[in-house]
Amino acid sequence: MPDSVCFMEINVQGTVRGVGFRPFVYNLAREFDITGTVSNNGQGVVIEAQGVRTSIEAFVRDLRTNAPPLARITSLRDNCSRTKGIFKEFSILASSSGQESCALIPADIAICGNCLDDILAPGNRRYSYSFTNCTNCGPRFTIVQFTPYDRAATSMKHFHLCEDCQAEYNDPQDRRFHAQPNGCPACGPELSFHDGEGQYLETASPLAELASSLRMGQVAAVRGLGGFYLVVDAESEEAVSRLRNRKGRKSKPLTVMTKNLQEAMRVSYVSTMAAE
Ligand SMILES: [Zn+2]
Ligand SMILES: [Zn+2]
Known part of the structure; x- marks a missing residue:
């Protein structure tokens, strides 16, 4: 009975959170006329899929081969059983929490x-x-x-x-x-600019203000979503040695940020493997 309706629970593990995996599943299910649900749990993603057997098979095939660029599926378990016949549409369920948290x-x-x-x-x-x-x-x-x-x-x-x-x-x-x-x-979040004493300074463009501070050889602390990093103009010997002195880091290499690969190649040797 190639066209019988069947029901399948599919468990996907790996890096499937925060990479657009659930919408990918949702759109794929719609494409194959599959009803059911997709949800996150502590281990990864669980899909309940209901549809004709050939569609389910095509769906599982595409799950494996067309996943979004950042999703890494490390294992995929599926079981096909008799239909439960309970799904009218395909939906994305809210996350369940409180379970083991080994999702990457x-x-x-x-x-x-x-x-x-x-x-x-x-x-x-x-x-x-x-x-x-x-x-x-x-x-x-x-x-x-x-x-x-x-x-x-x-x-x-x-x-x-x-x-x-x-x-x-x-x-x-x-x-x-x-x-x-x-x-x-x-x-x-928005950008703001503060002086060396931590005083907020009104400015039209915090970024432009930062750039001109760096051009003057100053050390800046850039605060992002996760913490601070200290920056200076890497091509100014004076600025770099000021940072080294303050950090007590006389010779250990510092990270150099460049705009792109071309710029990185201008200031350093970049092997083919590193470039990739
Ligand atoms: Zn983007
Ligand atoms: Zn908004």
């Missing part, structure tokens, strides 16, 4: 091309917004405080989503669906 938390990911487009487009509501991110990029590991990885479990819980951001967060077809650090100039 993905690493922080550099800004993606789509988000870059957002911050570079005048008129976009995230134009020049420093904390722009989506399901395919942005902080993860840095902001998480406990698991399951949901906004309430991150340092972003103090920022309440505005209406526009909430709409993105709720829409399985939006690339910011359940992007936990989602935010915008109206509701998310």
Whole structure:
């Protein structure tokens, strides 16, 4: 009976949180006329799928082969049983917590091309917004405080989503669906500039102010979502030695940040493997 309706519970483990996995499952299920649910638990993702057997098989195949770029499926267990016949549609369930927390938390990911487009487009509501991110990029590991990885479990819980951001967060077809650090100039973190004594300084552009401080050879502490890092102009010997003296770090190498690979190749030797 190739076209009989069947029911399958699929357990997926691996890095499947915070990488757009549930919306991927949701859209895939709709494509194959599959009803049921997808939800996170402490171990990973659980899918209940109901549909004709051939669709379920195609669905499982695509789950394995077309998962979003950041999802790493380390194992996939499935059992096909007689239909339960209980699902009218496919839905994404709220997370259950309080279970074992061995689901992997993905690493922080550099800004993606789509988000870059957002911050570079005048008129976009995230134009020049420093904390722009989506399901395919942005902080993860840095902001998480406990698991399951949901906004309430991150340092972003103090920022309440505005209406526009909430709409993105709720829409399985939006690339910011359940992007936990989602935010915008109206509701998310913002930049501010403080002097050496910690006094807040009114300025049109904290970023421009930082850049000019660095050009003058000063040491700055940049605070992100997860902590501070100290920065100086790496091409100023005087600035670098000031930082070394203050940190008591006479010779240990420091990290050099560059804008892109070309710039990194200009100031250092980069092997092919490292470039990749
Ligand atoms: Zn992005
Ligand atoms: Zn917002």
